[in-house]
Amino acid sequence: MSQNTAEISRHLRNSGFRVTPQRQLILDAVCKLGEHVTPEAVYDHVHRIAPTLSRATVYRVLHFLTEQRILAMVYMADGHLAYEMAGAEPHHHLVCRTCDSLFELPHSVLRSFRQTMDAQYDFEIDVSHLSFFGHCTDCRDSTGA
Amino acid sequence: MSQNTAEISRHLRNSGFRVTPQRQLILDAVCKLGEHVTPEAVYDHVHRIAPTLSRATVYRVLHFLTEQRILAMVYMADGHLAYEMAGAEPHHHLVCRTCDSLFELPHSVLRSFRQTMDAQYDFEIDVSHLSFFGHCTDCRDSTGA
DNA sequence: ATGGATGCAAAAGTTTTGCAAAGAA
DNA sequence: TTCTTTGCAAAACTTTTGCATCCAT
Numbered sequence: 181m182s183q184n185t186a187e188i189s190r191h192l193r194n195s196g197f198r199v200t201p202q203r204q205l206i207l208d209a210v211c212k213l214g215e216h217v218t219p220e221a222v223y224d225h226v227h228r229i230a231p232t233l234s235r236a237t238v239y240r241v242l243h244f245l246t247e248q249r250i251l252a253m254v255y256m257a258d259g260h261l262a263y264e265m266a267g268a269e270p271h272h273h274l275v276c277r278t279c280d281s282l283f284e285l286p287h288s289v290l291r292s293f294r295q296t297m298d299a300q301y302d303f304e305i306d307v308s309h310l311s312f313f314g315h316c317t318d319c320r321d322s323t324g325a
Numbered sequence: 326m327s328q329n330t331a332e333i334s335r336h337l338r339n340s341g342f343r344v345t346p347q348r349q350l351i352l353d354a355v356c357k358l359g360e361h362v363t364p365e366a367v368y369d370h371v372h373r374i375a376p377t378l379s380r381a382t383v384y385r386v387l388h389f390l391t392e393q394r395i396l397a398m399v400y401m402a403d404g405h406l407a408y409e410m411a412g413a414e415p416h417h418h419l420v421c422r423t424c425d426s427l428f429e430l431p432h433s434v435l436r437s438f439r440q441t442m443d444a445q446y447d448f449e450i451d452v453s454h455l456s457f458f459g460h461c462t463d464c465r466d467s468t469g470a
Numbered sequence: 471a472t473g474g475a476t477g478c479a480a481a482a483g484t485t486t487t488g489c490a491a492a493g494a495a
Numbered sequence: 496t497t498c499t500t501t502g503c504a505a506a507a508c509t510t511t512t513g514c515a516t517c518c519a520t
Contacts, residue, residue, distance in 0.1 A: 198474060198519050219510080234477050239510060241475090259400035261509085274448050283448065293438040303419050303428065305459040314450040343494050343499060364485080379502050384485060386500095406485085 188250055195248070202226075202233055206241045210251060215271065216262040257311050264309075272310040278319035285312070333395055340393070347371075347378055351386045355396060360416065361407040402456050409454075417455040423464035430457070 188207070189199045209225040210217045223238045242263050245251040252266045257275060272285035290307055297305050333352070334344045354370040355362045368383045387408050390396040397411045402420055417430035435452055442450050 193520085196474085200475065200519070202476070232477070235509090236478080236511080237476055244475095255400065255402055255404035257400055259404050259406060261404060274446070274450070276448075277451065285446075289441060289445070290438075292441065293435075296434060296437065300434070301419070301430075302462045303421075303459055304465055305419070305457045306422065307457075310457075312450050312452075312455075314448055317447045320449055338495080341499090345494070345500065347501070377502070380484095381486080381503080382501060388486095389500095 191250075192248065197244075197248075202230070202237050203241050203245070205230060205233065206238060207245060207250070210242075210245075210263055211265055215264050215268065216254070216256055217264060218260055218262050222263075252308075254309060257313065268308070270308045272307075272312070274316070275311055275313050276316040276319055277313050278315055281316050283316065285310075336395075337393065342389075342393075347375070347382050348386050348390070350375060350378065351383060352390060352395070355387075355390075355408050356410055360409050360413065361399070361401055362409060363405055363407050367408075397453075399454060402458065413453070415453045417452075417457070419461070420456055420458050421461040421464055422458050423460055426461050428461065430455075 185204070185207075192199055192203075205226045206222055209222045213221055213225060219235070219238050219242055222242065223233075223235050226233050226238065242251060242253075246253045246263065246266075249266050251263045252268070253261065253263055256262050270287045272287065272290065274283040274285050275281075276283075287307075290310070294305060294307055297303070330349070330352075337344050337348075350371045351367055354367045358366055358370060364380070364383050364387055367387065368378075368380050371378050371383065387396060387398075391398045391408065391411075394411050396408045397413070399407055399409070401407050415432045417432065417435065419428040419430050420426075421428075432452075435455070439450060439452055442448070
């Protein structure tokens, strides 16, 4: 699912768009920075390399790459906007509401849930990226939950 | 689980806080407006009744009532901040990424998932309010999914 | 050379904060 | 009376937009 740089460049040029250094830098940054990359994190990263690259361009390019289905956009649980490579592996998180710790949740856990959904509802759930909230081991005692 | 106004007022006064008309209006508004009430919606509502009530007060009171565990705060999938009564029934939504339709998902569907989680992970998931994304019946054909 | 992309700066939208005045207890 | 809470206005933060210039093709 993940495409290399050359493939993406070709796709963009074929569609009549241009492959600029800014677009390459921004795409590289998202790729490198990981799963939930905010525009600000991208800006911090690319701005060190290309100091004239503006926030406006970061926002515009992230939006553009999302339209081109190269990136995917998501609003995180804290309301912040984030991006990641569109073809990323399905991944899920357990977020502790008390200490904000982040735990990975293997995709397999959701398999049965998805099967239930498929069987009972005529709605195709996109389970590429879920977050669940609650309290981790260390914090279960502290809260009166 | 839901408390009446008198009970809430008593709790606040017992804790050394004051029960002002603004706080009552804002709480009533959240209660009346339903499940995912944005600060702006609250403002629109209360501003008609009390034209001098400011946005700052809306934000401060919503935050305050959340601290008091009378309201619960959530960031919705579109990144917007919303509140609802803390004791609300667990409810879940299926959100269509194409047409933005909202479908209710009964809590029972998540029961087995929760049991799996309880058995396998030492993490207490809060399943009071989940949203899943995907594509509804009408939109499954249109998208190349 | 040509039209799409960028940089700058300003605007728009949302949420927070300082401070003097108001008002609940 | 006391001290919390409010209203106003301004600030802070995030994201978008207009427009002249630049540059990938």
